[in-house]
Amino acid sequence: MRAVMITEPAIAEVVERERPVIGVDEVLVRSRVVGLCESDVELYQGKRPEGYYRYPIVPGHEWSGEVIESGALVHHVVPGDRVVVESVVYCGLCRNCRHGLTNLCSAGYEELGFSRHGGLGEYVAVPARLVHALPAETSFEEAALLEPVARVAHLFLNTQPLPGAVVTIVGDGVESLIAVQIANFFHPHAIVLLGFRDERLQLARQLGATHAFNMSRVDTQAEILKISDGRGADIVFEGTGHIQAMEEAFLTACRGGTVLLEGLTSSTAPLSVSCDIFVLKQLKIQGSFGANAAAWEYAIRLFTDGQLQLAPLISHRFPLDEYQEALDTLVLRMSRALKVLITHE
Numbered sequence: 650m651r652a653v654m655i656t657e658p659a660i661a662e663v664v665e666r667e668r669p670v671i672g673v674d675e676v677l678v679r680s681r682v683v684g685l686c687e688s689d690v691e692l693y694q695g696k697r698p699e700g701y702y703r704y705p706i707v708p709g710h711e712w713s714g715e716v717i718e719s720g721a722l723v724h725h726v727v728p729g730d731r732v733v734v735e736s737v738v739y740c741g742l743c744r745n746c747r748h749g750l751t752n753l754c755s756a757g758y759e760e761l762g763f764s765r766h767g768g769l770g771e772y773v774a775v776p777a778r779l780v781h782a783l784p785a786e787t788s789f790e791e792a793a794l795l796e797p798v799a800r801v802a803h804l805f806l807n808t809q810p811l812p813g814a815v816v817t818i819v820g821d822g823v824e825s826l827i828a829v830q831i832a833n834f835f836h837p838h839a840i841v842l843l844g845f846r847d848e849r850l851q852l853a854r855q856l857g858a859t860h861a862f863n864m865s866r867v868d869t870q871a872e873i874l875k876i877s878d879g880r881g882a883d884i885v886f887e888g889t890g891h892i893q894a895m896e897e898a899f900l901t902a903c904r905g906g907t908v909l910l911e912g913l914t915s916s917t918a919p920l921s922v923s924c925d926i927f928v929l930k931q932l933k934i935q936g937s938f939g940a941n942a943a944a945w946e947y948a949i950r951l952f953t954d955g956q957l958q959l960a961p962l963i964s965h966r967f968p969l970d971e972y973q974e975a976l977d978t979l980v981l982r983m984s985r986a987l988k989v990l991i992t993h994e
Contacts, residue, residue, distance in 0.1 A: 652770035712768025713792035824888035850879025
């Protein structure tokens, strides 16, 4: 089979590999579509946090595919099923897993596309517990975005915004535009998106944002105070991983508010906000790593019920042989790249 292989930082090529052999409790999935994100860029550049990657590795943690073969003990999916696969490989037996924290499995970090070969191989062997069947008419392209949907859902499910809350979303990337949609299911008073690209701000409004401001032209904190009757945002979602965006999130949140941090900075640079802001505002900070099994179930239910608009988030498509060009498109933001996909077709 053909696969993209990263052997060391900045060295990747399409290679021929043996097709995986599955065990009795595994599923062999033919990968169809793979999404790229900033974590894939970090992996390629060698900037992932220590212990959260290995080389050589077949990347691809956002992907969808079709079941080719299922092990003797697997009964919930059969050959021909369209599926999506959770990225974090959890044991299901440790204390964290039994408490629902499958994304923080204490048996040791394992994740498809980072420490275990992922969707940029034509065939992937995965534990059956990670595989979710999708309707027969499912778009492989849209299903490939379910991993970021699950990650965003994980944060909102842990926080449970109250109806009537003011939710601010810092950033206008894929995760932020998904957050606009997820936030709507909690019936907020307002959803405010802060970004820099006017076309993304317009898209955010189409996806459900009540307000969208260009941070280079507007005093965003003043606008949020107007919208919230002088309080500030009850919930602030930060999905960019940029330090300046994190600082904006802390400043924008109201006293007693909650800040949701989804993005990794890949930086050792310190925050420049005063430490007292956390005490004086009594902020609740909710970090997130991946998504637990419950968030995946929630994301898939929203998707299969037709509650999500994922197609508008797809901007580019490349074949497997053009992996480098696809990665460069994401890194350099060529042609206003949003979600970049790689197909095996």
